[in-house]
Amino acid sequence: MASQATTATLDATGGRDVREIVFWVCAGGIWLLPLMAIDPTTYLVLTVAGFAMGMLLFLSAAGLTIIFGLMDVLNLAHGAFFAWGAYVGFSILNALSGLGWVESATMGQSIVSVLLAMAVALVVGGGLGLILERVIIKQVYGDHLKQILITMGASMVMAEIIKVLWGPNNEVMLVPLAFQGSYDVADVVINKFRVAAIVAGLLVYGGVMLVMLKTKLGIIIRAGVENREVVQTLGYNINRIFTGVFIAGAALAGMGGAMWGMFREQITPAMGDENLIFALIVVIIGGMGSVTGSFLGACMVGLAFNYVAFLMPKLALGVNILIMAIILLIRPWGLLGREQ
Amino acid sequence: MPEPILSLEAVHTHIGQHHILQGVSLAVKPGKPTVLLGRNGAGKSTTLRTVMGLTPASSGSIKVDGLAVEGAKPYEIARAGVGFVPEDQAVIYSLSVEENMRLAMRNETEASHERLDTIFRLFPALRKFWRSKAGVLSGGQKQMLAIARAFVEDHKLLLIDEPSKGLAPIVVDQLIDSLNHIKDQTTVVLVEQNFHMASHVGEDYFILDDGRVVHQGLMDALVADEDLKKKYLGIA
Amino acid sequence: MPAAEFTPVQLQRLREHAGRYSRPSFLIQIALVVCLAAIPLVVPSFRTMDVVAKIMIFAVAVASFDIILGYTGIISFAHGMFFGLGAYSIALVCYHHPAPQYYHLLLAAGLAMVLSTVVAVLVAVFSLRVKAIFFAMMTLAVAEFVHILGYQWSDLTMGEDGVSFKLPGILASTWDGGQFLGTQLNGRLVVYYLILVISVVLFLGVVRFVRSPVGRVLKSVRDNERRSMALGYKVIHYRILSIVFGSVISSLAGALFALWLSYVNPDTVLGTPLMLNMLLMVIIGGLGTVYGGIVGAAFITITETWLPDLLKAGVGLLPPVELLQRLADRWVLFFGLAYVLVVLFFPKGVMGTIRDMVARRAAAREKA
Numbered sequence: 001m002a003s004q005a006t007t008a009t010l011d012a013t014g015g016r017d018v019r020e021i022v023f024w025v026c027a028g029g030i031w032l033l034p035l036m037a038i039d040p041t042t043y044l045v046l047t048v049a050g051f052a053m054g055m056l057l058f059l060s061a062a063g064l065t066i067i068f069g070l071m072d073v074l075n076l077a078h079g080a081f082f083a084w085g086a087y088v089g090f091s092i093l094n095a096l097s098g099l100g101w102v103e104s105a106t107m108g109q110s111i112v113s114v115l116l117a118m119a120v121a122l123v124v125g126g127g128l129g130l131i132l133e134r135v136i137i138k139q140v141y142g143d144h145l146k147q148i149l150i151t152m153g154a155s156m157v158m159a160e161i162i163k164v165l166w167g168p169n170n171e172v173m174l175v176p177l178a179f180q181g182s183y184d185v186a187d188v189v190i191n192k193f194r195v196a197a198i199v200a201g202l203l204v205y206g207g208v209m210l211v212m213l214k215t216k217l218g219i220i221i222r223a224g225v226e227n228r229e230v231v232q233t234l235g236y237n238i239n240r241i242f243t244g245v246f247i248a249g250a251a252l253a254g255m256g257g258a259m260w261g262m263f264r265e266q267i268t269p270a271m272g273d274e275n276l277i278f279a280l281i282v283v284i285i286g287g288m289g290s291v292t293g294s295f296l297g298a299c300m301v302g303l304a305f306n307y308v309a310f311l312m313p314k315l316a317l318g319v320n321i322l323i324m325a326i327i328l329l330i331r332p333w334g335l336l337g338r339e340q
Numbered sequence: 341m342p343e344p345i346l347s348l349e350a351v352h353t354h355i356g357q358h359h360i361l362q363g364v365s366l367a368v369k370p371g372k373p374t375v376l377l378g379r380n381g382a383g384k385s386t387t388l389r390t391v392m393g394l395t396p397a398s399s400g401s402i403k404v405d406g407l408a409v410e411g412a413k414p415y416e417i418a419r420a421g422v423g424f425v426p427e428d429q430a431v432i433y434s435l436s437v438e439e440n441m442r443l444a445m446r447n448e449t450e451a452s453h454e455r456l457d458t459i460f461r462l463f464p465a466l467r468k469f470w471r472s473k474a475g476v477l478s479g480g481q482k483q484m485l486a487i488a489r490a491f492v493e494d495h496k497l498l499l500i501d502e503p504s505k506g507l508a509p510i511v512v513d514q515l516i517d518s519l520n521h522i523k524d525q526t527t528v529v530l531v532e533q534n535f536h537m538a539s540h541v542g543e544d545y546f547i548l549d550d551g552r553v554v555h556q557g558l559m560d561a562l563v564a565d566e567d568l569k570k571k572y573l574g575i576a
Numbered sequence: 577m578p579a580a581e582f583t584p585v586q587l588q589r590l591r592e593h594a595g596r597y598s599r600p601s602f603l604i605q606i607a608l609v610v611c612l613a614a615i616p617l618v619v620p621s622f623r624t625m626d627v628v629a630k631i632m633i634f635a636v637a638v639a640s641f642d643i644i645l646g647y648t649g650i651i652s653f654a655h656g657m658f659f660g661l662g663a664y665s666i667a668l669v670c671y672h673h674p675a676p677q678y679y680h681l682l683l684a685a686g687l688a689m690v691l692s693t694v695v696a697v698l699v700a701v702f703s704l705r706v707k708a709i710f711f712a713m714m715t716l717a718v719a720e721f722v723h724i725l726g727y728q729w730s731d732l733t734m735g736e737d738g739v740s741f742k743l744p745g746i747l748a749s750t751w752d753g754g755q756f757l758g759t760q761l762n763g764r765l766v767v768y769y770l771i772l773v774i775s776v777v778l779f780l781g782v783v784r785f786v787r788s789p790v791g792r793v794l795k796s797v798r799d800n801e802r803r804s805m806a807l808g809y810k811v812i813h814y815r816i817l818s819i820v821f822g823s824v825i826s827s828l829a830g831a832l833f834a835l836w837l838s839y840v841n842p843d844t845v846l847g848t849p850l851m852l853n854m855l856l857m858v859i860i861g862g863l864g865t866v867y868g869g870i871v872g873a874a875f876i877t878i879t880e881t882w883l884p885d886l887l888k889a890g891v892g893l894l895p896p897v898e899l900l901q902r903l904a905d906r907w908v909l910f911f912g913l914a915y916v917l918v919v920l921f922f923p924k925g926v927m928g929t930i931r932d933m934v935a936r937r938a939a940a941r942e943k944a
Contacts, residue, residue, distance in 0.1 A: 136920075144708070149915055149919045155912070161906075222434060233426070235415050280713045
């Protein structure tokens with residue numbers, strides 16, 4: 001009885017909006033909870049780490065969410081792009097290290113090294129995306145089960161080829177000198193590369209949003225996410241746009257992988273699968289087809305992971321799965337997905 | 341007789357296992373607004389969608405202004421000069437009215453800007469809600485946006501599927517007005533259940549039943565023929 | 577009094593039922609079971625028995641997966657988790673008792689069934705609340721999480737090293753029953769026959785389930801959910817039933833696996849490789865054809881066992897380029913390729929294609 005009255009009152013006073021506000025306040029405020037268990041300095045360090053991890057997850061998730069939102073394609077090989085980017089970046093940095101540009105590099109050399117690694121990872125990721133889309137994805141549009149199977153197979157093949165080309169062991173990623181170490185800001189130790197990751201993530205987010213909101217291409221993509229058919233009938237070759245979007249998503253994932261390698265200072269052949277799980281969680285939390293959604297979702301996942309890893313390490317991944325489950329139950333379209 | 345702007349010959353369409361169009365043949369004269377009539381499930385919408393390439397024909401020939409388009413992809417048919425206003429969800433809700441229009445204007449030319457002015461005169465609400473998300477428009481305004489979007493590009497043929505569905509009579513009258521304004525600049529092919537709208541816009545008609553054309557002729561004749569209307573359209 | 581009128585469907589079923597012992601497929605099934613029983617006597621090599629035992633176990637697991645994926649139409653990556661649940665139940669119960677008895681095995685099996693049912697119900701209810709694609713991704717994440725949990729919750733699962741345990745009585749690897757008709761009777765042989773019997777029973781259970789009225793309703797739900805609901809079937813109940821049944825069978829298969837190896841660890845029974853294997857097996861066998869599970873399990877297990885050797889031998893014939901050596905090591909790569917190729921060119925799987933051919937020939941004969 002009481003709940004009926006509450007619902008009625010809520011609906012009368014623009015209830016849906018009140019529920020939205022409550023949701024967002026909770027979603028935002030929950031990140032202050034860990035302060036009850038962690039001292040402020042550590043909290044700040046973890047927050048920076050969380051955002052940095054989030055930014056790198058965003059690079060991967062952004063592509064995945066647009067690919068699913070626009071093309072209705074579930075790409076389980078997305079993690080493989082990530083891994084390839086990391087390994088390619090690793091080789092680039094090794095090569096540059098031979099030139100003395102990494103271990104004892106100046107600021108300029110460091111920046112160029114990092115940018116070069118990122119750029120090559122971007123290109124390689126995009127190239128792999130092109131091959132995958134043309135050869136495989138094209139054949140399975142419209143059938144989710146087939147997409148799952150075929151992209152899993154492709155992912156296995158790509159991971160195994162990494163092992164063939166680079167060997168099956170974990171490798172240490174060299175990080176250019178200027179990005180090693182940390183800043184000490186009033187007793188808060190902030191890892192330098194984390195700052196770089198956050199900056200990179202924000203720039204990518206800004207860039208993607210600029211394209212999505214201000215350019216014709218962005219309008220076409222946003223329209224296509226909502227209604228593919230209408231976009232086709234307006235004279236646009238949607239297939240070419242699909243390919244372009246797929247390539248862009250793969251390229252971003254590749255770049256994310258290279259940065260993740262520098263972030264963790266280590267790369268493993270299994271990092272693709274690990275990233276895929278995270279990216280899926282981010283996409284579900286953020287909402288399919290929403291870039292800002294995956295931005296927020298990635299931040300949440302990064303923060304949650306870092307806070308919980310500090311308090312109860314074994315549950316770090318579990319917490320994110322819990323968040324995903326809760327979102328699926330109370331708000332299945334995600335933070336900013338379309339309400340169905 | 342002038343070359344028809346749209347001609348279908350023995351067009352069959354299957355959707356899955358269902359044989360929807362079972363040999364549709366019709367010809368639309370350029371500049372003559374044409375209406376496809378018939379009861380639910382007769383295949384009217386499917387005919388439009390087949391012309392547009394959304395549900396490809398299994399056999400038969402389709403020509404737009406002499407150009408064979410059967411088997412072509414929807415975007416190719418659109419570029420050949422065919423505009424399409426689907427039955428539902430024509431408008432992209434998450435885009436603003438402006439963005440919806442920009443989406444429709446593939447090449448932003450002088451001519452399209454002129455047509456934009458015509459559109460603003462016909463549908464002043466669009467100018468008012470220019471920057472608002474299309475989702476907040478009323479049903480009638482959404483329909484006007486959909487038609488405006490199809491009209492802003494120079495199309496030879498405008499296929500419109502049940503525009504009056506779910507709209508109040510006064511809004512339907514506004515739609516009739518606007519369609520009559522644009523009918524000299526493009527050929528309108530209308531699918532309509534609403535006979536009031538059909539008879540006020542169309543000059544030629546085709547009645548479809550069970551995936552075939554069962555009757556055709558001039559709209560004026562149909563309006564006057566009570567028996568025909570009762571037999572095929574259930575209108576007393 | 578008028579004779580009872582049967583509908584055409586009932587007539588056809590009666591005809592099928594009457595002839596069920598004389599059809600070729602039945603004879604093939606009998607022959608198969610006889611062969612399986614004879615293997616340890618004819619080819620007592622450990623490797624062969626190992627491969628055959630694994631094929632039987634996975635055939636059951638995959639058949640139960642087919643119920644969920646092929647008949648109910650639910651894409652779930654959680655199936656491997658149930659397999660691991662069964663395996664770990666047996667392993668941990670036997671591990672914690674220094675001298676396990678037969679009833680411990682029954683206890684463990686019962687525990688596995690109860691746990692599986694509970695988790696399966698949760699999974700089923702969840703699957704009804706979210707869209708299919710989200711559900712699939714969710715099960716992928718959860719399965720991976722359980723895998724990681726297997727590593728990290730060392731207090732319960734003994735972590736990475738896994739659990740090694742003894743079996744009771746005549747099942748123990750140390751049991752020796754002497755010679756009988758020229759064959760060495762030992763624990764391994766007994767376990768083999770135990771697995772044979774239980775696998776056949778479970779497999780027949782799956783077949784029975786699928787051919788029963790419940791199975792038919794599941795097929796109708798898979799093909800057209802709305803219509804089934806309109807006909808009055810409570811889709812929710814059937815879905816829960818099928819998921820629970822399939823999952824429990826899978827966990828029993830996992831229990832058999834533990835019995836065979838006397839050893840479990842997170843990678844072999846909880847990992848993604850297991851899940852991917854099962855998925856590939858069910859696809860190669862053919863979705864929606866329970867017997868396809870046998871084909872798929874056989875193909876993959878045989879390949880897994882002998883492909884690495886085959887590759888190494890093959891590469892030995894080629895020039896010693898390091899790249900080729902590495903390629904030979906990476907036989908998983910060929911699995912991935914198999915996935916892609918099967919989905920593209922052979923989506924109905926072996927049994928599915930055979931059934932199609934048979935149906936087409938029957939239809940052609942009827943027309944003629």
